Amino acid sequence: MSNKVGGKVAIITGGASGIGEATVRGFVIHGAHPKAYNKKLQGKVAIITGGASGIGAATVHLFADHGAGAIVIADIQDEKGEELAASIGDRCACTYVHCDVTKEQDVESLVQSTIRLHGRLDIMFCNAGILSRSMQTILEFDLPSYEKLFAINVGGVAASIKYAGQAMVKASSRGSIICTASIAAGLASDRNTDYVMSKSSVIALMRCASTQLAPNGIRVNCVSPGPVATPALCENLGMGADDIESMFSRMFRLKNDGVLKVKHVADAVVFLASEESQFITGHNLWLSFVVGTPLLCRH
Ligand code: NAD
Numbered sequence: 001m002s003n004k005v006g007g008k009v010a011i012i013t014g015g016a017s018g019i020g021e022a023t024v025r026g027f028v029i030h031g032a033h034p035k036a037y038n039k040k041l042q043g044k045v046a047i048i049t050g051g052a053s054g055i056g057a058a059t060v061h062l063f064a065d066h067g068a069g070a071i072v073i074a075d076i077q078d079e080k081g082e083e084l085a086a087s088i089g090d091r092c093a094c095t096y097v098h099c100d101v102t103k104e105q106d107v108e109s110l111v112q113s114t115i116r117l118h119g120r121l122d123i124m125f126c127n128a129g130i131l132s133r134s135m136q137t138i139l140e141f142d143l144p145s146y147e148k149l150f151a152i153n154v155g156g157v158a159a160s161i162k163y164a165g166q167a168m169v170k171a172s173s174r175g176s177i178i179c180t181a182s183i184a185a186g187l188a189s190d191r192n193t194d195y196v197m198s199k200s201s202v203i204a205l206m207r208c209a210s211t212q213l214a215p216n217g218i219r220v221n222c223v224s225p226g227p228v229a230t231p232a233l234c235e236n237l238g239m240g241a242d243d244i245e246s247m248f249s250r251m252f253r254l255k256n257d258g259v260l261k262v263k264h265v266a267d268a269v270v271f272l273a274s275e276e277s278q279f280i281t282g283h284n285l286w287l288s289f290v291v292g293t294p295l296l297c298r299h
Contacts, residue, residue: 010027012024012027038066039066039067040066040067040270040271040273040274040275040276041063041066041067041068041123041270041273041274042066042067042068042069043067043068043069044063044067044068044069044122044123044273045068045069045070045072045114045118045119045120045121045122045123046063046068046070046071046072046121046122046123046124046125046273047071047072047074047110047111047114047121047123047124047125047160047164048060048063048071048072048073048074048125048127049074049075049099049101049124049125049126049127049128049156049160050074050075050101050127050128050129050180051071051073051074051075051081051084051125051127052073052075052077052080052081052084052096053075053077053080053230053231053232054228054230054231054232054262055127055180055225055228055230055262055265055266056073056075056125056127056128057080057084057262058261058262058263058265058266059125059127059265059266059269059270060073060084060088060094061088061266062263062266062267062269062270063092063123063270063273064088064091064092064094065091066270066274067092068092068123069092069093069118070092070093070094070095070114070117070118071088071092071093071094071095072094072095072096072097072110072113072114072117072118073085073094073095073096073097074096074097074098074099074101074110074128075096075098075099075128076098076099076100078096078098081096081097081098082096084096093118095117097110097113097114101126101128101152101155101156101157101159101160102151102152102155102156104159107156107159107160107162107163108159108163110163111163111164111166111167112167115167115171120167120171120173121164121167121168121171121173121175122173122175122176122273123175123176123177123178123273124160124161124164124175124176124177124178125177125178125179125180125269125273126156126157126160126161126164126177126178126179126180127178127179127180128152128156128157128160129152129153129156129157129180129198130149130152130153130232131195131232131233131236132145132149132192132194132195132198132236133145133236134194135191135192136191136192136193136194137190137191137193138193141193141194142194145194146194146197149194149195149198150194150197150198150201153195153198153199153201153202154198154201154202154205157179157202157205158205160177161177161179161205161209161220164177165177165209165213165216165218168213168216168218169213169216169218172216174216174217174218174219174278175218175219176218176219176220176221176272176273176274176277177209177213177218177219177220177221178220178221178222178223178269178272178273179202179205179206179220179221179222179223180202180222180223180224180225180265181199181200181202181203181206181222181223181224181284182195182199182202182224182225183224183225183226183227183286183287183288183289183291184196184199185199185200185202185203185224185284186224186286186289186291186292199224202222203222203224203284206220206221206222206282206284207282210281210282211282214281214282219272219277219278219280219281220281220282221272221277221280221281221282221283221284221285222283222284222285223265223268223269223272223284223285223287224284224285224286224287224289225260225265225287225288226248226252226260226286226287226288226289227244227248227260228260228261228262228265229241229242229244229245229259229261230262245258245259248260252288252289253290253293254288254289254290256288259288260287260288264287264288265287268285268287272285
């Protein structure tokens with residue numbers, strides 16, 4: 001974390017007044033005072049589902065870096081979750097709670113215990129999810145595996161929004177809810193039908209929830225990452241992280257320094273959780289991928 005535009009050269013057209021003038025001031029502050037905007041989540045209380053691994057675990061670390069007051073890691077991998085919570089040490093109050101997001105009772109008590117312990121809930125990151133192992137086309141569609149996938153990827157997100165939303169409404173707090181969808185939701189994929197359906201549903205769910213909770217000042221948004229070499233993706237593709245990154249770096253149009261990593265997804269989550277996005281709701285952030293363009297096959 002550093003001053004965000006320090007050293008950069010910028011042109012701002014219409015910079016003499018209004019939004020342009022405010023941006024000039026913002027750029028100056030970010031360049032001149034590196035520490036001024038460092039801690040974006042000072043004192044906030046957050047729950048991160050699926051927080052024991054991959055994108056969720058990276059977000060736990062970044063929330064702590066940004067001064068979160070308390071983080072509750074909710075997952076079903078108890079050992080990993082406990083270890084991660086302990087590793088956050090004295091950076092903030094970080095605890096682990098066993099919570100299977102497919103069990104409504106688990107999610108309800110997760111939120112209730114957070115409120116009991118920390119007095120409120122400011123941020124709910126609904127991130128728990130699984131990838132599809134079947135890679136099925138519609139001709140191979142398998143109802144039981146679809147039901148299992150939907151129970152976690154869609155039902156689990158709905159339950160998380162429901163109980164977090166209820167707590168935020170009751171406390172009249174202007175909370176932020178962020179869900180992990182996927183670039184899969186933007187693809188007319190030739191395989192992976194059930195996963196694509198599940199992540200499209202997460203975006204639809206987010207849009208409904210953002211409309212319904214807007215009158216209470218509660219924001220709901222999504223991040224939709226491109227492929228990130230997390231334990232889940234490595235296992236799913238049966239490949240190492242380096243091979244996955246090299247394969248996908250050839251397929252995406254956005255030329256950047258390196259490839260999409262868990263930290264970049266966590267950066268987007270911090271933005272959506274922070275006051276910097278206080279007027280942003282009902283949005284889905286595609287990461288590393290331009291929807292509507294074909295993948296490139298470069299060698
Ligand atoms: P991961 O396996 O490293 O992390 C997912 C976590 O969710 C795990 O700790 C797992 O134990 C937990 N989880 C699974 N089922 C659960 C349940 N029923 N209740 C509570 N926790 C449960 O995988 P990841 O890649 O970090 O995935 C995180 C999210 O990102 C998922 O929703 C996934 O679909 C999405 N995503 C991943 C990628 C990618 O390429 N890795 C891309 C786009 C979206």
